[in-house]
Amino acid sequence: MIFVDADACPVKNEVTSIASERNEKVLFVASHNHRPGLIPEDEQWTFVDPVAEASDMYILNHIKSGDILITQDIGLASLALQKGAFVLSPNGKIYREDQMDMALQFRYWARKERERGNFGKGPKAFGNADRHHFLSSLRKILSKYDDLD
DSSP, X not given: OEXXXXXXXXXXXXXXXXXXXXXXXXXXXXXXXXXXSSOOTTOEEEEEOSSTTHHHHHHHHHOOTTOEEEOSOHHHHHHHHHTTOEEEOTTOOXXXXXXXXXXXXXXXXXXXXXXXXXXXXXXXXXXXXXXHHHHHHHHHHHHHHHXXX
């Protein structure tokens, strides 16, 4: 199963396309506030309350070892990795458990800096190179996923 933290995910179409090619099930999880206008019949969506972390909690309560998660949320990624899931970001970064301590530390430092009023430039705009890297990474994970069957 592929879980997508869908509130702000820029690669929903790519996930649907690859999953369809490979006959994989996908579940998009989003808050009611991020409900898309028209949901295609071939997509499965679950909507949760529009409170902080509701999507994350739903995903963590349903994901299991061997599942795939697509998220931009480092905290959610860290917890899903501990459950044995494969995790990647929409820009194609494949998360590994041995990287999580440092990633969480950087997130903490960045939050502290923002609290002090120091705002960086923010992330670069999502582009075609990110989209292609994502597609490559998802295919790589799915090939490993096939080996588990």
